[in-house]
Amino acid sequence: MENDKIIKWCINQSRRQRHDFMNYLQVIFGYLQINKPNEALNYIKKINNKMVMLSQIYNLESSYIALIIQDIISIIERCGLEWHIKSIISYISDEEITKNINKYFDTLEKIKNELMLIIKSDFKKQEIYITVYSIDNIQYILLTNTSNFDDSYLSELNNSKDLIHKYDYLDCKAVLIKVI
Known part of the structure:
Protein backbone atom coordinates (compact mmCIF):
# COMPACT_ATOMS: atom_id res chain seq x y z
CA MET A 1 0.00 0.00 0.00
CA GLU A 2 1.20 3.45 -0.75
CA ASN A 3 2.23 5.49 2.27
CA ASP A 4 -0.01 8.41 1.33
CA LYS A 5 -3.11 6.19 1.60
CA GLN A 13 -9.40 8.81 11.86
CA SER A 14 -7.74 11.57 13.91
CA ARG A 15 -10.13 14.17 12.50
CA ARG A 16 -13.12 12.04 13.48
CA GLN A 17 -11.75 11.58 16.99
CA ARG A 18 -11.13 15.31 17.38
CA HIS A 19 -14.65 16.05 16.12
CA ASP A 20 -16.16 13.53 18.56
CA PHE A 21 -14.08 14.90 21.43
CA MET A 22 -15.23 18.46 20.70
CA ASN A 23 -18.85 17.25 20.65
CA TYR A 24 -18.38 15.54 24.02
CA LEU A 25 -17.02 18.75 25.52
CA GLN A 26 -19.89 20.80 24.08
CA VAL A 27 -22.50 18.47 25.58
CA ILE A 28 -20.81 18.57 29.01
CA PHE A 29 -20.48 22.36 28.79
CA GLY A 30 -24.17 22.61 27.88
CA TYR A 31 -25.24 20.53 30.87
CA LEU A 32 -23.13 22.69 33.17
CA ASN A 49 -17.04 3.51 29.16
CA ILE A 65 -7.50 -3.98 12.40
CA ALA A 66 -7.83 -1.21 14.99
CA LEU A 67 -8.37 1.37 12.24
CA ILE A 68 -10.83 -0.88 10.41
CA ILE A 69 -12.87 -1.37 13.59
CA GLN A 70 -12.75 2.36 14.23
CA ASP A 71 -14.13 2.92 10.71
CA ILE A 72 -16.99 0.54 11.48
CA ILE A 73 -17.67 2.23 14.83
CA SER A 74 -17.81 5.56 13.02
CA ILE A 75 -20.47 4.17 10.67
CA ILE A 76 -22.47 2.84 13.63
CA GLU A 77 -22.31 6.20 15.39
CA ARG A 78 -23.29 8.11 12.22
CA CYS A 79 -26.44 5.94 12.20
CA GLY A 80 -27.14 7.18 15.74
CA LEU A 81 -26.62 3.80 17.40
CA GLU A 82 -24.71 2.73 20.49
CA TRP A 83 -22.05 0.03 20.30
CA HIS A 84 -20.25 -2.34 22.66
CA ILE A 85 -17.18 -4.51 22.31
CA LYS A 86 -18.35 -8.04 23.07
CA SER A 87 -15.02 -9.76 22.54
CA ILE A 88 -11.93 -9.09 20.59
CA ILE A 89 -9.05 -11.43 19.93
CA SER A 90 -5.83 -10.18 21.45
CA TYR A 91 -3.50 -11.15 18.64
CA ILE A 92 -4.09 -10.87 14.93
CA SER A 93 -1.15 -11.45 12.64
CA ASP A 94 0.00 -8.09 11.31
CA GLU A 95 1.96 -9.93 8.63
CA GLU A 96 -1.17 -11.51 7.18
CA ILE A 97 -3.06 -8.24 7.24
CA THR A 98 -0.19 -6.20 5.82
CA LYS A 99 0.20 -8.40 2.77
CA ASN A 100 -3.54 -8.21 2.05
CA ILE A 101 -4.35 -4.66 3.11
CA ASN A 102 -4.49 -3.43 -0.51
CA LYS A 103 -7.42 -5.79 -1.09
CA TYR A 104 -9.21 -4.21 1.82
CA PHE A 105 -8.55 -0.66 0.63
CA ASP A 106 -9.76 -1.50 -2.85
CA THR A 107 -13.16 -2.44 -1.43
CA LEU A 108 -13.23 -0.17 1.63
CA GLU A 109 -15.76 2.33 0.30
CA LYS A 110 -18.02 -0.43 -1.03
CA ILE A 111 -17.96 -2.14 2.36
CA LYS A 112 -18.64 1.10 4.20
CA ASN A 113 -21.54 2.11 1.94
CA GLU A 114 -23.14 -1.34 2.05
CA LEU A 115 -22.64 -1.55 5.81
CA MET A 116 -24.23 1.87 6.32
CA LEU A 117 -27.32 0.75 4.38
CA ILE A 118 -27.59 -2.49 6.37
CA ILE A 119 -27.19 -0.76 9.73
CA LYS A 120 -29.76 1.90 8.85
CA SER A 121 -32.33 -0.61 7.66
CA ASP A 122 -31.78 -3.60 9.98
CA PHE A 123 -30.45 -2.23 13.27
CA LYS A 124 -32.90 0.59 13.88
CA LYS A 125 -32.56 1.95 17.42
CA GLN A 126 -30.66 -1.10 18.64
CA GLU A 127 -27.31 -1.42 20.34
CA ILE A 128 -24.66 -3.16 18.29
CA TYR A 129 -22.22 -5.66 19.76
CA ILE A 130 -18.84 -5.97 18.03
CA THR A 131 -16.85 -9.20 18.03
CA VAL A 132 -13.62 -9.92 16.17
CA TYR A 133 -12.86 -13.44 14.99
CA SER A 134 -10.03 -15.20 13.27
CA ILE A 135 -11.08 -18.38 11.46
CA ASP A 136 -8.44 -20.22 9.45
CA ASN A 137 -6.28 -17.05 9.31
CA ILE A 138 -9.14 -14.98 7.91
CA GLN A 139 -10.18 -11.99 10.00
CA TYR A 140 -13.87 -11.26 10.57
CA ILE A 141 -15.77 -8.56 12.39
CA LEU A 142 -19.23 -9.55 13.57
CA LEU A 143 -21.91 -6.98 14.38
CA THR A 144 -24.99 -8.25 16.22
CA ASN A 145 -28.00 -6.79 17.97
CA THR A 146 -27.62 -9.18 20.90
CA SER A 147 -24.78 -10.13 23.20
CA ASN A 148 -26.04 -13.75 23.18
CA PHE A 149 -25.59 -14.38 19.46
CA ASP A 150 -24.96 -18.05 18.53
CA ASP A 151 -21.84 -17.86 16.38
CA SER A 152 -21.65 -21.57 15.54
CA TYR A 153 -22.56 -20.93 11.90
CA LEU A 154 -19.59 -18.62 11.25
CA SER A 155 -17.17 -21.33 10.19
CA GLU A 156 -19.52 -22.28 7.34
CA LEU A 157 -19.08 -18.83 5.82
CA ASN A 158 -15.31 -19.09 5.73
CA ASN A 159 -15.18 -20.22 2.07
CA SER A 160 -17.45 -17.48 0.77
CA LYS A 161 -15.98 -14.78 -1.44
CA ASP A 162 -18.49 -12.18 -0.21
CA LEU A 163 -17.14 -9.44 2.03
CA ILE A 164 -20.38 -8.91 3.93
CA HIS A 165 -22.84 -11.55 5.10
CA LYS A 166 -26.20 -10.62 6.54
CA TYR A 167 -27.97 -12.90 9.02
CA ASP A 168 -31.54 -12.29 10.07
CA TYR A 169 -33.53 -14.79 12.10
CA LEU A 170 -36.51 -13.77 14.23
CA ASP A 171 -35.25 -10.92 16.43
CA CYS A 172 -31.59 -11.73 15.88
CA LYS A 173 -29.72 -9.63 13.35
CA ALA A 174 -26.07 -9.94 12.44
CA VAL A 175 -23.59 -8.74 9.87
CA LEU A 176 -20.34 -10.61 9.31
CA ILE A 177 -17.60 -8.59 7.62
CA LYS A 178 -14.67 -10.44 6.07
CA VAL A 179 -11.77 -8.08 6.64
CA ILE A 180 -8.84 -9.85 4.99
Whole structure:
Protein backbone atom coordinates (compact mmCIF):
# COMPACT_ATOMS: atom_id res chain seq x y z
CA MET A 1 0.00 0.00 0.00
CA GLU A 2 1.20 3.45 -0.75
CA ASN A 3 2.23 5.49 2.27
CA ASP A 4 -0.01 8.41 1.33
CA LYS A 5 -3.11 6.19 1.60
CA ILE A 6 -2.06 5.07 5.08
CA ILE A 7 -1.36 8.64 6.15
CA LYS A 8 -4.68 9.88 4.74
CA TRP A 9 -6.54 7.06 6.51
CA CYS A 10 -4.86 7.87 9.84
CA ILE A 11 -5.49 11.60 9.46
CA ASN A 12 -9.17 10.96 8.74
CA GLN A 13 -9.40 8.81 11.86
CA SER A 14 -7.74 11.57 13.91
CA ARG A 15 -10.13 14.17 12.50
CA ARG A 16 -13.12 12.04 13.48
CA GLN A 17 -11.75 11.58 16.99
CA ARG A 18 -11.13 15.31 17.38
CA HIS A 19 -14.65 16.05 16.12
CA ASP A 20 -16.16 13.53 18.56
CA PHE A 21 -14.08 14.90 21.43
CA MET A 22 -15.23 18.46 20.70
CA ASN A 23 -18.85 17.25 20.65
CA TYR A 24 -18.38 15.54 24.02
CA LEU A 25 -17.02 18.75 25.52
CA GLN A 26 -19.89 20.80 24.08
CA VAL A 27 -22.50 18.47 25.58
CA ILE A 28 -20.81 18.57 29.01
CA PHE A 29 -20.48 22.36 28.79
CA GLY A 30 -24.17 22.61 27.88
CA TYR A 31 -25.24 20.53 30.87
CA LEU A 32 -23.13 22.69 33.17
CA GLN A 33 -24.49 25.91 31.66
CA ILE A 34 -28.08 24.88 32.35
CA ASN A 35 -27.09 23.77 35.86
CA LYS A 36 -27.48 20.01 35.35
CA PRO A 37 -24.27 18.66 36.91
CA ASN A 38 -25.72 15.15 37.42
CA GLU A 39 -26.46 14.82 33.70
CA ALA A 40 -22.92 16.05 32.96
CA LEU A 41 -21.48 13.41 35.31
CA ASN A 42 -23.62 10.66 33.76
CA TYR A 43 -22.50 11.74 30.31
CA ILE A 44 -18.84 11.70 31.40
CA LYS A 45 -19.34 8.13 32.72
CA LYS A 46 -20.83 7.11 29.37
CA ILE A 47 -17.87 8.62 27.50
CA ASN A 48 -15.45 6.92 29.89
CA ASN A 49 -17.04 3.51 29.16
CA LYS A 50 -16.69 4.19 25.45
CA MET A 51 -13.03 5.11 25.91
CA VAL A 52 -12.37 1.87 27.81
CA MET A 53 -13.82 -0.10 24.90
CA LEU A 54 -11.77 1.90 22.40
CA SER A 55 -8.66 1.09 24.43
CA GLN A 56 -9.29 -2.60 23.77
CA ILE A 57 -9.22 -1.85 20.08
CA TYR A 58 -6.10 0.33 20.22
CA ASN A 59 -4.29 -2.32 22.25
CA LEU A 60 -4.57 -4.84 19.43
CA GLU A 61 -1.33 -6.03 17.91
CA SER A 62 -2.50 -4.94 14.46
CA SER A 63 -2.99 -1.23 13.93
CA TYR A 64 -4.79 -1.99 10.66
CA ILE A 65 -7.50 -3.98 12.40
CA ALA A 66 -7.83 -1.21 14.99
CA LEU A 67 -8.37 1.37 12.24
CA ILE A 68 -10.83 -0.88 10.41
CA ILE A 69 -12.87 -1.37 13.59
CA GLN A 70 -12.75 2.36 14.23
CA ASP A 71 -14.13 2.92 10.71
CA ILE A 72 -16.99 0.54 11.48
CA ILE A 73 -17.67 2.23 14.83
CA SER A 74 -17.81 5.56 13.02
CA ILE A 75 -20.47 4.17 10.67
CA ILE A 76 -22.47 2.84 13.63
CA GLU A 77 -22.31 6.20 15.39
CA ARG A 78 -23.29 8.11 12.22
CA CYS A 79 -26.44 5.94 12.20
CA GLY A 80 -27.14 7.18 15.74
CA LEU A 81 -26.62 3.80 17.40
CA GLU A 82 -24.71 2.73 20.49
CA TRP A 83 -22.05 0.03 20.30
CA HIS A 84 -20.25 -2.34 22.66
CA ILE A 85 -17.18 -4.51 22.31
CA LYS A 86 -18.35 -8.04 23.07
CA SER A 87 -15.02 -9.76 22.54
CA ILE A 88 -11.93 -9.09 20.59
CA ILE A 89 -9.05 -11.43 19.93
CA SER A 90 -5.83 -10.18 21.45
CA TYR A 91 -3.50 -11.15 18.64
CA ILE A 92 -4.09 -10.87 14.93
CA SER A 93 -1.15 -11.45 12.64
CA ASP A 94 0.00 -8.09 11.31
CA GLU A 95 1.96 -9.93 8.63
CA GLU A 96 -1.17 -11.51 7.18
CA ILE A 97 -3.06 -8.24 7.24
CA THR A 98 -0.19 -6.20 5.82
CA LYS A 99 0.20 -8.40 2.77
CA ASN A 100 -3.54 -8.21 2.05
CA ILE A 101 -4.35 -4.66 3.11
CA ASN A 102 -4.49 -3.43 -0.51
CA LYS A 103 -7.42 -5.79 -1.09
CA TYR A 104 -9.21 -4.21 1.82
CA PHE A 105 -8.55 -0.66 0.63
CA ASP A 106 -9.76 -1.50 -2.85
CA THR A 107 -13.16 -2.44 -1.43
CA LEU A 108 -13.23 -0.17 1.63
CA GLU A 109 -15.76 2.33 0.30
CA LYS A 110 -18.02 -0.43 -1.03
CA ILE A 111 -17.96 -2.14 2.36
CA LYS A 112 -18.64 1.10 4.20
CA ASN A 113 -21.54 2.11 1.94
CA GLU A 114 -23.14 -1.34 2.05
CA LEU A 115 -22.64 -1.55 5.81
CA MET A 116 -24.23 1.87 6.32
CA LEU A 117 -27.32 0.75 4.38
CA ILE A 118 -27.59 -2.49 6.37
CA ILE A 119 -27.19 -0.76 9.73
CA LYS A 120 -29.76 1.90 8.85
CA SER A 121 -32.33 -0.61 7.66
CA ASP A 122 -31.78 -3.60 9.98
CA PHE A 123 -30.45 -2.23 13.27
CA LYS A 124 -32.90 0.59 13.88
CA LYS A 125 -32.56 1.95 17.42
CA GLN A 126 -30.66 -1.10 18.64
CA GLU A 127 -27.31 -1.42 20.34
CA ILE A 128 -24.66 -3.16 18.29
CA TYR A 129 -22.22 -5.66 19.76
CA ILE A 130 -18.84 -5.97 18.03
CA THR A 131 -16.85 -9.20 18.03
CA VAL A 132 -13.62 -9.92 16.17
CA TYR A 133 -12.86 -13.44 14.99
CA SER A 134 -10.03 -15.20 13.27
CA ILE A 135 -11.08 -18.38 11.46
CA ASP A 136 -8.44 -20.22 9.45
CA ASN A 137 -6.28 -17.05 9.31
CA ILE A 138 -9.14 -14.98 7.91
CA GLN A 139 -10.18 -11.99 10.00
CA TYR A 140 -13.87 -11.26 10.57
CA ILE A 141 -15.77 -8.56 12.39
CA LEU A 142 -19.23 -9.55 13.57
CA LEU A 143 -21.91 -6.98 14.38
CA THR A 144 -24.99 -8.25 16.22
CA ASN A 145 -28.00 -6.79 17.97
CA THR A 146 -27.62 -9.18 20.90
CA SER A 147 -24.78 -10.13 23.20
CA ASN A 148 -26.04 -13.75 23.18
CA PHE A 149 -25.59 -14.38 19.46
CA ASP A 150 -24.96 -18.05 18.53
CA ASP A 151 -21.84 -17.86 16.38
CA SER A 152 -21.65 -21.57 15.54
CA TYR A 153 -22.56 -20.93 11.90
CA LEU A 154 -19.59 -18.62 11.25
CA SER A 155 -17.17 -21.33 10.19
CA GLU A 156 -19.52 -22.28 7.34
CA LEU A 157 -19.08 -18.83 5.82
CA ASN A 158 -15.31 -19.09 5.73
CA ASN A 159 -15.18 -20.22 2.07
CA SER A 160 -17.45 -17.48 0.77
CA LYS A 161 -15.98 -14.78 -1.44
CA ASP A 162 -18.49 -12.18 -0.21
CA LEU A 163 -17.14 -9.44 2.03
CA ILE A 164 -20.38 -8.91 3.93
CA HIS A 165 -22.84 -11.55 5.10
CA LYS A 166 -26.20 -10.62 6.54
CA TYR A 167 -27.97 -12.90 9.02
CA ASP A 168 -31.54 -12.29 10.07
CA TYR A 169 -33.53 -14.79 12.10
CA LEU A 170 -36.51 -13.77 14.23
CA ASP A 171 -35.25 -10.92 16.43
CA CYS A 172 -31.59 -11.73 15.88
CA LYS A 173 -29.72 -9.63 13.35
CA ALA A 174 -26.07 -9.94 12.44
CA VAL A 175 -23.59 -8.74 9.87
CA LEU A 176 -20.34 -10.61 9.31
CA ILE A 177 -17.60 -8.59 7.62
CA LYS A 178 -14.67 -10.44 6.07
CA VAL A 179 -11.77 -8.08 6.64
CA ILE A 180 -8.84 -9.85 4.99
